[in-house]
Amino acid sequence: MAVDIPDVVVRRLPTYLRALRQLADDNVDFVSSHQLGERLHVTPAQIRKDLSYFGRFGKQGRGYNVQLLITDLDQILGLDREWETILVGVGRLGRAIIGYPGFSPEGFNLSAAFDSDSEVVGQEISGTLVRHTSDIPLFTQNNRVDIAILAVPARAAQLVADDLIRNGVHSFLSYAPIPLEVPRGVYVRSLDPILAMEEMTFYLRDSERGGWK
Amino acid sequence: MAVDIPDVVVRRLPTYLRALRQLADDNVDFVSSHQLGERLHVTPAQIRKDLSYFGRFGKQGRGYNVQLLITDLDQILGLDREWETILVGVGRLGRAIIGYPGFSPEGFNLSAAFDSDSEVVGQEISGTLVRHTSDIPLFTQNNRVDIAILAVPARAAQLVADDLIRNGVHSFLSYAPIPLEVPRGVYVRSLDPILAMEEMTFYLRDSERGGWK
Incomplete structure (x- = not known):
């Protein structure tokens, strides 16, 4: 189970793959x-x-065989199979995610969407039926869920994550602007715009003040 | 100008700050x-x-003074001032971003939004007027722009970025699912959900196969 590959390396592999596909x-x-x-x-x-x-x-002097390296990276990254994905939170951000055309070509199947707002539940958005969040336990019993995308407000994110973890989901892509507390073995990747901007301002400020040394 | 702090360290600082604020x-x-x-x-x-x-x-034995460390991290990350931010792309994702309540409490002022769709231009969304992308040169002449958030489709992202760079913007938060090609000195942070999911599947696949060693 030991993963000895540094996270920063894993972070770069998908960008290599994308460039190779181009x-x-x-x-x-x-x-x-x-x-x-x-x-x-x-x-x-x-x-x-x-x-x-x-x-x-x-090979020395010849470089990488593009097709072979794509096949190898697909296999290394686990992209030679389908991953079942659900979305929780169908507000403006959730709707943007459902409508995003990039998932299925990459093997990510958005199999269900959930929301707690009864006005949204029952609607079909870009071909995906919105179910009530109370249906999550039954859905996860009957369907494999590899990854849950969280597009819920900050105040709901931890509760929703806890509920999903109880129901066997252990991989999250979270847009919520809070750090989720999860047990060991649960993987969370945050796409929090504020955290990202706060990294950027470090570099902006840093170039203004001339670095730290 | 030399920045000697590893990127992974900078990436963690905002999460420390957030925990300290809590x-x-x-x-x-x-x-x-x-x-x-x-x-x-x-x-x-x-x-x-x-x-x-x-x-x-x-201090040994006493730990960190929470308030002092917050002040120091605010200063290190450049969060002791306002950052002028614009949004380009006011589709579903862009609307979600405009409506996001987290920016201004952290010092990010969303001063303008731009789109090329004449049906959206002129609308006011969550208090921000949508201007035409052709107004970008004039706007950047008359207003400071520290960070541009890109929420445009993949096919438009590079052109929009090039245009902004020509107009003096050199820091981008990009939601576009393509790697942007930018000159040295321009900082891009990508919030691409596909790249993030492709990192996750590495770990999921990795735990299935028992790691790489």
Whole structure:
């Protein structure tokens, strides 16, 4: 069960994959770590080091075989199968997520949406029926749920997460602007715009004051 | 100009700040790195090491003074001032962002929104007037813009970013599901749900197969 790959490496792999797919679309067969690095603003050494965690890729002088590396990264990232996904929270943000065309081409199947507002429950939005959050236990009993996307208000997020965890969901993509408290073994990835902006202001301020050294 | 603080450290600082603010709301005056670590699921050593980049905080045996550390982190992260923010793209996602109540309490002032759809332009959404994207050059001439939030479709994102960069904007929070190509010195933070989910599936797949070692 030990995962020995640094998180920052895992964070970069999907961006490598995306760049490789673009290259494949442009009918490029081979790419060097140098060319790939230029596209992604990372050093060639970084790319070679990141990939070296997973085996030997590429040939000296010839670079990486684009199609083979795509297949390998798909397999490493678990993208060679479908992942069952649910959405909780069908407000403005939730509606934007349901309507987002990017999930299914990548193997993420949005199988259900849930909300506690009776005005929304029963509606079909972009082809997905909105169910009441009280139906979550029954739904998770009868359907596999790999990932839950949380688009609920901050005050509801922890309660909703607790409820889902009790019902066997242990992977969350959370838009809620609070850190979720979860037991070990539950994976949370936060897409909180405030946290992201507060990282940015560090760099903005830092360039104004001339760095920390 | 040299920034010597590792990105992963900067990424954690806003979460420390948020936990400290919660403690302050609960009238807690002092907190140990152990207590803070438990709340955030990081080790006490990690917290101490992260903070040591910025000076000496806390007293042996007594822990951190919550209010003082909040003040210091606010200053380190540049949150002791206002940041002028604009939004480009006022579709469903953009509307959700405009309506998001979290920005202004943290010092992010959403000063304008832009869209290219004439049906949306001229509308006022949650108190923010939507202008046409062709007004961006004039707006940036007359107003400071620290951060642009991009909520435009993938096909438009690069063009919009290029246009903003030409007009002096060099910090982006992007929801677009593509990696933006930007010159050195331009900072982009991506909130792409697909990239985030593809990191998650690595860990899900990894726990199924028992890790990489």
